[in-house]
Structures are given as C-alpha cells and as structure tokens.
Amino acid sequence: MPAATLPRSGLAWRWVAVGVVLVVVAVVAGLSVGPVALPLHGVLLEVLGHLPFVHVHSGLTAREADIVWSLRAPRVVMGLLVGAMLSVAGGAYQGAFRNPLADPYLLGVAAGAGLGATLVIVAGQPASGGGVVAPLPIAAFGGALLAVVLTYTLGASGDRRRSTTSLVLAGVAVASFLTAVQTWVQQRHSDTIREVFSWILGRLTTATWHDVLILLPYVVVTSAVLVASRRVLDVLTVGDDEAATLGINVSRVRLVVVVAASLGTAAAVSVSGLIAFVGIIVPHTVRLLAGRSYRSILPLSLLFGAAFLALTDLLARVVIAPAELPIGVVTAFFGAPFFLIVLRSTRSAP
Amino acid sequence: MSERRVPSLRLVDVTVEVDRRRLLDSVSLSVEPGEWLGVVGPNGAGKTTLLRAVAGLVAVRGRIELHGRPVDGLSRRERARAVALVPQSPIVPDGMTVADYVLLGRTPYLGPFAVEGPVDHAITAEVLEQLHLLALASRPIDTLSGGERQRVLIARALAQQSPVLLLDEPTTALDIGHQQDVLELLDKLRFERDLAVVSTMHDLTMAAQYPDRLALLADGRVATVGPCEEVLTEEHLSRHYGATVRVLHGPDGIVVVPTRSRRGSP
Numbered sequence: 001m002p003a004a005t006l007p008r009s010g011l012a013w014r015w016v017a018v019g020v021v022l023v024v025v026a027v028v029a030g031l032s033v034g035p036v037a038l039p040l041h042g043v044l045l046e047v048l049g050h051l052p053f054v055h056v057h058s059g060l061t062a063r064e065a066d067i068v069w070s071l072r073a074p075r076v077v078m079g080l081l082v083g084a085m086l087s088v089a090g091g092a093y094q095g096a097f098r099n100p101l102a103d104p105y106l107l108g109v110a111a112g113a114g115l116g117a118t119l120v121i122v123a124g125q126p127a128s129g130g131g132v133v134a135p136l137p138i139a140a141f142g143g144a145l146l147a148v149v150l151t152y153t154l155g156a157s158g159d160r161r162r163s164t165t166s167l168v169l170a171g172v173a174v175a176s177f178l179t180a181v182q183t184w185v186q187q188r189h190s191d192t193i194r195e196v197f198s199w200i201l202g203r204l205t206t207a208t209w210h211d212v213l214i215l216l217p218y219v220v221v222t223s224a225v226l227v228a229s230r231r232v233l234d235v236l237t238v239g240d241d242e243a244a245t246l247g248i249n250v251s252r253v254r255l256v257v258v259v260a261a262s263l264g265t266a267a268a269v270s271v272s273g274l275i276a277f278v279g280i281i282v283p284h285t286v287r288l289l290a291g292r293s294y295r296s297i298l299p300l301s302l303l304f305g306a307a308f309l310a311l312t313d314l315l316a317r318v319v320i321a322p323a324e325l326p327i328g329v330v331t332a333f334f335g336a337p338f339f340l341i342v343l344r345s346t347r348s349a350p
Numbered sequence: 351m352s353e354r355r356v357p358s359l360r361l362v363d364v365t366v367e368v369d370r371r372r373l374l375d376s377v378s379l380s381v382e383p384g385e386w387l388g389v390v391g392p393n394g395a396g397k398t399t400l401l402r403a404v405a406g407l408v409a410v411r412g413r414i415e416l417h418g419r420p421v422d423g424l425s426r427r428e429r430a431r432a433v434a435l436v437p438q439s440p441i442v443p444d445g446m447t448v449a450d451y452v453l454l455g456r457t458p459y460l461g462p463f464a465v466e467g468p469v470d471h472a473i474t475a476e477v478l479e480q481l482h483l484l485a486l487a488s489r490p491i492d493t494l495s496g497g498e499r500q501r502v503l504i505a506r507a508l509a510q511q512s513p514v515l516l517l518d519e520p521t522t523a524l525d526i527g528h529q530q531d532v533l534e535l536l537d538k539l540r541f542e543r544d545l546a547v548v549s550t551m552h553d554l555t556m557a558a559q560y561p562d563r564l565a566l567l568a569d570g571r572v573a574t575v576g577p578c579e580e581v582l583t584e585e586h587l588s589r590h591y592g593a594t595v596r597v598l599h600g601p602d603g604i605v606v607v608p609t610r611s612r613r614g615s616p
Contacts, residue, residue, distance in 0.1 A: 006471055006478075006487060228463040229463065231460070231464070231465050231466075234450070235454055235457050237443035237446065238442075238443060238454065239441040241437070242437060242440060243457075244406070244407060245405045245430060245433075246430050246455070246458060246510070247428075247430030247431070247457050247458035248426070256462075291445070292443070292445045292446070293446075
C-alpha cells in the first residue's frame with residue numbers, strides 16, 4: 001500500500017478564521033456605531049447576554065438596548081445575509097459559466113427586479129413598506145424571476161457547445177430590454193424618480209426583523225445548495241465535454257446552480273435594492289487570497305461577503321452622517337479600489 | 351485456441367451525423383481486454399469523432415457495447431466508470447494542482463453533492479505513485495513540462511478505474527523521447543491493468559510499433575483493420591492519405607518514410 005498522503009488544497013481554515021473574525025468585527029461595529037454612541041463593551045455584553053446559558057448584565061439602559069435590538073441588529077443582520085447571498089451567488093455563477101465576469105445580475109436579475117420595484121413605486125406604493133405583505137419586495141422578486149426564466153428560455157440552445165455563450169448573450173439582451181422598459185416607466189412618472197433611484201442604489205436603512213425573516217430561508221436553502229455544489233463546480237473547470245466524460249450531467253448541474261443563485265439573489269435584492277459589484281469583488285478577492293478551488297471560494301465568499309456588506313453599510317452610515325450614502329455607491333466606491341489593490345498585489349490573475 | 355473473452359469495447363455499424371454531415375459511417379470494431387487498437391487515418395477521417403462517440407459526447411446511430419452491455423442502458427456516471435477519455439488538447443484549469451486534477455478522475459464514483467472520501471484519496475495517491483508523479487503532486491499543472499503534463503492526464507484517466515482507455519493523439523506536442531516514454535507507459539499499463547486501449551495516432555512509425563492492431567479510417571469508414579503490416583502498406587497510405595511513402599521492414603518493425611518521388615514512379 002502506498003503510504004503517500006496527498007497535499008490537500010481545499011478550504012484553508014486560517015482563512016475561515018479570518019472570515020469569522022471579520023464578521024464578528026462587522027457585527028460589533030455595526031451595533032455600536034450610530035447617531036447614539038453606545039459603549040463597545042456594553043454592546044458586547046448585551047449580545048453575550050442573549051446567548052443561551054450566559055447570564056451577564058450589559059449595563060445598557062432599556063432605551064439603548066432597544067436601539068441595539070430593534071434598530072441596529074436587524075440592519076446588521078440584513079447586511080450580513082444580503083452580502084453573503086450576493087457573494088456566494090456571484091462565485092457560483094462564475095463557476096457555472098466559467099466566466100470571471102459573471103455575477104448575479106448577469107441573467108437580468110437586477111433589471112427584472114428594478115422593473116418590478118419601479119412599477120410598484122409609480123403605482124403609489126411606499127418603497128419602504130410595512131404590512132405583512134409588502135408589495136415592493138414581491139414585485140422585485142417576481143421581476144427578477146421573470147427575467148431569469150425569460151433568459152433561460154430564450155438562451156437555451158440544443159447545442160451543448162454554445163449554450164453557455166448563448167445564455168449569457170440572452171441575459172444581456174433581456175437585461176437591456178427590461179432596463180429600457182423600466183427607464184420608460186420611470187420617465188413617465190418623474191414625480192417618483194427620487195424614490196425609484198433610492199431603491200435602485202440599494203439601502204438597508206429600513207430593514208426590519210420582518211424583512212430578515214422573509215429573506216433568511218432563501219439565503220439558507222440556496223447557499224446550502226451552492227456550497228454543496230462546490231466540488232462539481234471544480235469539475236466544470238475542465239470544460240463541458242471533459243466534465244461529461246467524468247460522469248457529470250453538465251446541463252443539469254448548471255441549471256441547479258443558476259436557479260439556486262438566481263432565486264437567492266432575487267430574494268436579496270427584493271429587500272435590499274440593487275447593490276452592485278459585491279458578487280464580483282468578493283469571490284475574486286477570495287480567489288486571489290485563498291486559491292481557485294470552489295471548495296474555498298464558496299464557503300469563504302459567504303463569510304467575507306457578509307462582513308464586507310455589513311462594514312460597507314457602516315461606512316454608508318457614518319461618512320456623511322447624519323445623512324446616509326446609498327450602499328450601492330459605497331460598495332463600488334470603496335470596493336473597486338480595494339479590489340484593484342488585491343489584484344495588483346497578487347502575482348496570479350484570477 | 352484460447353477462449354475468447356467478452357470484448358471490452360464493441361462497435362456495430364456506428365454512424366455519426368452532425369449537421370447532416372456524416373462523420374462516421376457504419377463503423378464496426380472490437381477491442382479485447384489488454385489489447386491496444388491504434389486508429390490512424392488522414393485529417394478529417396473521423397478519428398476523434400470515433401473516440402467522442404465511444405465516450406458518449408456525440409449522438410450515434412448503431413450499437414456501442416462496453417463489456418457486452420449496450421451503452422444506451424448506462425447512466426452518465428456508469429459510462430464514465432466504464433470508459434475514460436484523454437482528449438488531445440484538454441482544458442487545464444489555471445493553478446489547479448496535479449493532485450487535485452488527478453482526483454477529478456474520481457468524479458464518476460461521487461454523487462452530485464458528495465465529496466471525496468479516503469478511498470478516493472488512496473486511489474489517487476496510488477496512481478500518482480505508479481506514474482512517478484508524487485513529487486509533483488502539489489505543483490500547479492500549468493507549470494509542468496509537456497511530458498509531465500501528459501502523464502498527469504493519463505493519471506486522471508487511470509483514477510477513473512475504467513477498463514477502457516481512449517486517448518486522442520497522446521503524443522502530440524511531445525519530443526521524440528517523451529513520445530516513446532508515454533507510449534511505453536501505456537504499453538506497461540495495459541498489461542498491468544488489463545486495459546483495452548484505443549488511441550488515435552499521427553506518427554505512423556510509432557503506430558506500427560506499439561498497438562497490437564491498427565484501424566485505418568478514411569471518410570468516416572474503416573478502410574482496413576488488422577495487424578500493422580497489413581494496414582500500413584504503401585498502397586493504403588497512398589490511396590487514403592494521398593501520400594508518397596516508402597514502407598521499410600526493418601528488424602524493429604515497420605518504418606514509414608515519406609519520399610518526394612511522385613506516385614507511380616520508381
């Protein structure tokens with residue numbers, strides 16, 4: 001028997017540790033920073049006190065505890081969920097299409113969601129919505145799914161060789177068309193243009209526990225499917241034909257991954273608005289830092305994406321406080337230079 | 351007479367048409383366990399299509415059997431356990447290590463959401479050791495030389511543990527020494543593992559020395575099949591390749607030499 005042990009290049013636990021630390025930092029900072037400054041140790045103890053079997057007193061007043069739990073916590077959690085979802089979906093799209101530029105918006109998800117949201121807003125519904133059934137997220141979700149179904153139907157081609165390219169091109173066409181319709185609707189109702197733009201640029205301002213509970217099952221189920229597909233996505237890197245000779249049903253794998261990633265993305269943007277760029281920079285940063293195997297890209301994108309968006313939201317809150325920047329602006333403004341630094345400082349291109 | 355075994359691979363009247371062009375036309379062949387069949391023929395004769403048909407990458411009419419079982423009844427994964435293909439110019443993922451790449455050969459034994467277990471790692475390590483690749487295990491494949499790379503590609507196919515091994519031009523882009531290394535390796539492996547090997551080959555002199563039998567394809571048809579000396583004749587090569595060659599019978603076997611004299615002249 002050969003006693004050889006193989007070098008394993010799967011998930012590196014030190015990067016998992018880094019990701020966990022970043023998430024913790026993002027959560028604590030997100031809960032402490034705001035118009036009302038709260039003591040850091042008080043916030044920490046307050047959170048610890050809510051863990052099972054831990055009995056500590058935070059020293060926060062009832063009003064301060066309320067700020068933590070009712071205002072800041074849902075927003076922070078929403079940032080974590082949306083960031084994790086967009087990032088893991090981006091990484092999965094890049095694997096499924098073997099295209100480094102693929103992201104959750106590739107198949108028209110953003111354009112569809114934008115159109116759905118615009119229609120609701122011009123119909124006079126408030127963008128930030130109470131009620132058990134808020135119409136805006138549902139319309140955005142419906143629009144996103146409609147776009148993906150359109151793209152998949154129009155882009156599906158009998159020829160396996162061409163199907164990836166034709167799917168991407170169909171996505172571009174569907175996105176352009178839906179964006180054109182959205183722009184037209186928006187121009188016809190210039191009174192609501194501000195509100196439409198504020199949704200399109202993304203915001204977590206209005207996040208409630210209710211939104212979190214709507215989003216949570218989508219994020220959990222779809223990211224579980226995507227992370228479980230990590231090995232198969234590695235197999236796809238050798239190309240469709242070779243993956244097929246290795247016993248992979250390529251079109252089925254691609255369908256499962258694309259449906260899961262699109263569903264999760266649609267759910268995320270329906271509550272957060274369109275937050276650009278996260279699905280590209282987070283998986284690529286992970287790829288540059290921790291290697292190109294999807295076994296590390298997908299799980300680490302969950303952690304890094306969650307921390308990235310929560311921290312970005314924090315920046316959006318403090319940069320021009322008491323006003324807030326749209327988070328989509330911040331992700332691009334800080335994310336793009338950061339990504340370029342990572343790109344330049346690592347020897348290997350993604 | 352020894353008892354004939356069930357052929358590892360049998361094709362009966364296999365026809366492939368793509369966009370109304372007939373790439374393979376009623377091809378019938380069979381390969382025994384441990385046997386090496388070389389496939390030769392001019393460019394566009396259908397050599398690669400033949401391998402792709404057996405691997406299940408193109409739709410075929412006719413009958414393909416692996417160990418007596420018609421392939422129509424096999425799932426993708428079952429087929430991948432029965433036949434492995436080393437393509438001529440495979441896509442080698444940037445930065446993937448040799449060990450990870452060879453481990454991909456275990457894919458047919460894993461469900462869609464499963465990950466490799468200890469058995470898969472042990473088999474991969476064994477293959478790497480047999481092909482003297484352990485020292486390279488953590489190197490990215492894109493940093494290897496041509497000869498090392500070809501060994502890695504064969505290693506991935508061996509990790510598939512399939513009794514039929516298809517290779518498309520396994521020696522392209524290798525220098526003559528490394529061509530011999532690769533062909534010697536295949537020759538050793540097929541006896542050790544009782545593999546049925548089907549390889550398309552460009553170099554006719556090499557084709558005369560390694561495979562047990564040759565099949566000469568022309569225009570999608572099997573023009574002739576049999577022992578090398580029956581297939582590699584000046585007449586066959588002139589008719590199907592449009593080539594003027596001299597076929598020399600030396601002590602080490604057949605040597606095919608291109609000559610400049612026009613057809614018909616001495």
